[in-house]
Each structure stands twice: as C-alpha cells, then as structure tokens.
Amino acid sequence: MPKGRPTPITAKVLERIANEELQHYSIWKQYTGRDIAPDLLRIWFYTFIARLLGLTFAVKLMEGVEQGAQVNRPGQYAGDSRDAGDA
Numbered sequence: 377m378p379k380g381r382p383t384p385i386t387a388k389v390l391e392r393i394a395n396e397e398l399q400h401y402s403i404w405k406q407y408t409g410r411d412i413a414p415d416l417l418r419i420w421f422y423t424f425i426a427r428l429l430g431l432t433f434a435v436k437l438m439e440g441v442e443q444g445a446q447v448n449r450p451g452q453y454a455g456d457s458r459d460a461g462d463a
Contacts, residue, residue, distance in 0.1 A: 382431065393435075 382390060405411060426434035 386431065 401412075422434050422438060425437060
C-alpha cells in the first residue's frame with residue numbers, strides 16, 4: 377500500500393466519521409437555517425498535521441478541539457467570548 381494511504385479498515389472508519397459529521401451539519405442547518413462553507417484553512421491544517429505527525433494524532437487533536445467547544449459556561453455559545461451577563 378502506498379505511503380500516506382489509509383488501510384481499507386481505516387478508510388471505512390474515516391468514511392463513517394465523515395457521514396456522522398455530515399448528519400450533524402444537516403441537523404444544525406435545520407435549526408439555524410444557515411449554510412456554512414467549509415473552513416479551508418482548518419482542512420489544510422489537519423491534513424498537514426495528519427501527513428506530518430500521523431492520522432491518529434490529527435484525529436485526537438480534532439477530538440480535543442471538539443470537546444473543548446462543547447464545554448461552555450451556561451448561557452455562552454461556542455465562539456462567543458462574552459460572558460452571559462454581558463449580553
């Protein structure tokens with residue numbers, strides 16, 4: 377198998393994760409009514425990290441960022457740096 381290509385099992389896992397993320401996107405799109413374009417810089421960054429440090433490291437890094445986005449104080453939205461009392 378050429379270097380840099382995922383094994384068939386890894387490819388299936390990545391495809392499953394991608395499908396789950398697409399479902400999440402569709403759910404949020406229904407709630408917000410907004411169609412958000414992919415963040416090309418973020419895609420490039422994680423592709424670069426995966427090639428440099430390995431796919432497992434890149435996926436773990438993405439999971440950590442996602443978990444950090446889910447841990448917000450009550451009344452605060454992800455990406456909103458203001459306190460709930462400031463609004």
